Structure formats: structure tokens, C-alpha cells
Ligand SMILES: NC(=O)C1=CN([C@@H]2O[C@H](COP(=O)(O)OP(=O)(O)OC[C@H]3O[C@@H](n4cnc5c(N)ncnc54)[C@H](O)[C@@H]3O)[C@@H](O)[C@H]2O)C=CC1
């Protein structure tokens with residue numbers, strides 16, 4: 001019997017990192033072969049299972065990506081933009097599938113990731129859940145069916161430790177709405193209203209970000225016209241939906257040709 005695919009989790013002590021370690025252990029479909037953290041983190045050198053407050057699982061937390069990526073068939077990465085760009089090059093060198101959940105990536109980051117995808121499989125999505133990726137399709141459809149009498153607003157809410165706004169998911173939804181409408185998001189994006197903003201511009205796509213407590217991730221797409229409104233809504237109740245999606249992507253990518261993919265490809269939506 002062949003071995004299960006080996007997976008490295010980067011940012012292993014983080015909110016998503018710990019969820020991924022648990023999800024892989026419970027899956028029966030993959031094995032954890034590495035747990036990576038940033039240099040200087042106090043979990044380096046400790047067993048990841050024990051560091052998470054459970055039993056030892058014989059995987060020590062390391063800060064050396066080259067050493068662990070060499071053992072892996074996939075790297076699941078929910079960290080920070082600079083780290084993710086560096087990991088994209090290293091995972092490609094190791095010919096490991098790189099699943100990227102990190103958000104807040106700049107155009108330059110995306111270009112670097114795209115270059116790495118010439119040599120290996122990269123699956124990247126601002127949201128790995130089935131529900132949100134379906135919501136993206138619905139948003140595109142509804143936006144295509146309605147004209148600019150309907151103002152489109154994307155409202156997202158997250159926990160108070162989130163560092164980027166609008167969320168990666170909100171941007172995916174904005175891109176989908178713009179595509180449905182046949183416009184470029186960059187031309188109609190309206191985020192961060194404050195002060196004397198003037199009246200809303202017809203055709204713009206607005207973004208609003210709420211931050212508070214431990215909200216996992218809520219997204220509404222509002223289509224508001226005179227006398228009627230439609231709201232499409234997704235709420236994540238816990239992070240398992242993201243971790244399960246990421247693991248699915250890591251397994252899906254095993255027999256694919258090099259290139260950049262997203263969760264719509266993985267889920268066949
Ligand atoms: N695509 C999706 O479905 C989802 C994406 N995210 C995104 O994932 C990212 C992480 O989110 P959280 O887990 O909530 O953050 P977090 O702050 O809890 O975890 C990030 C971890 O990455 C580690 N890290 C940073 N630089 C590193 C480096 N150079 N090497 C190794 N580890 C490094 C940090 O020490 C930390 O433990 C964010 O960008 C967030 O928006 C979060 C949830 C779902």
C-alpha cells in the first residue's frame with residue numbers, strides 16, 4: 001500500500017495552522033510531515049501535538065522551510081504575504097503542491113506566486129470553503145442579471161486580530177460582481193468611506209469591513225435598488241470549513257500539471 005501524501009503546515013501555531021494540524025490528523029487521507037513557524041517563535045523545537053496542548057505526534061516545529069518542504073507532497077500555507085511569496089518559490093523547487101490561503105497579497109506578490117506556478121501546482125483562494133465559493137458563483141449570476149439601478153455593497157465582518165481589509169473573500173466577491181456586470185473591479189471599487197464622501201457613484205461596488213471579538217468570517221453581498229433589495233449571505237461558524245477545503249485542494253493537486261488554480265477548479269463549480 002502506498003503512503004498517504006505528506007503535508008507541511010506553515011504558520012503551525014496560528015488560528016488556521018492549528019486547525020489544519022487537527023484536520024490532517026483526523027482525515028485519514030494525509031499525514032503531517034512538518035510544522036513550520038517563523039524564526040524565534042517559542043514553539044520551535046517542540047512537538048506540535050504537545051505545543052497545542054495534546055499528545056506528542058512526533059513532528060517537531062521548525063523554522064527551516066527547505067528541510068521540511070523536501071519531505072512533503074504538499075504545503076498548506078495560511079501565514080502572511082511576505083512569508084507566502086518566499087514559500088511559493090521554495091515549494092516549487094521541492095515540486096510540492098502549494099495551497100495558499102493567505103490574504104492581503106499585493107499585485108507584486110501575486111506576480112511572484114504566478115511565476116512560481118510555472119514549475120509546480122499552486123492552489124490559491126481567499127476563502128477555501130465550499131459555501132463561499134458557491135456564493136461567488138451566485139454573486140456573478142445575480143450581478144449579470146441586474147443593471148446599475150442595483151447598488152452592490154459587500155459587507156464583511158471578522159475577529160479583532162485580522163490585519164487586512166477588505167477581506168480576501170470580500171475581494172473575491174467584488175471581482176465576481178464586477179465580472180457579472182462586465183466591468184473591471186479596479187475601475188468601480190469604493191472602499192474605506194469616511195468623511196464628506198459625496199453621494200454614492202452609480203455603478204460602483206462598495207466595501208465595508210467590521211472587526212470585532214471572535215467573529216470567524218461573515219460576508220454579505222447586498223444588491224440595493226429603489227424599493228427592493230437582495231442579500232446573499234455566508235457565515236462561517238468555525239474554521240474547519242477553511243481547513244477541510246485546503247486539505248481537499250492539497251490532495252486534488254497531486255496529479256495536476258504545474259499552474260495556478262483556485263477552489264472553483266478544486267470543487268468543480
Ligand atoms: N483562504 C481562507 O480560506 C482563509 C484565509 N485566512 C488567511 O490566512 C492567514 C492567516 O490567518 P490566521 O491563521 O488567522 O492568522 P494567525 O496570525 O493566527 O497565524 C499566522 C501564523 O503564521 C506565522 N508566520 C508568519 N510569518 C511566518 C514565517 N515567515 N514562517 C512561518 N510562519 C510564519 C505566524 O507566526 C502565525 O502563527 C491570513 O492572511 C488570513 O486572512 C484565514 C482563514 C481562512
Ligand SMILES: O=C(O)C1=N[C@H](C(=O)O)C[C@H](O)C1
Nearest residue numbers: 103126127162167168169217
Ligand atoms: O482572517 C481570517 O480570519 C479570514 N480570512 C479570509 C479572508 O480574508 O477572507 C477568509 C475568512 O473569511 C477568514
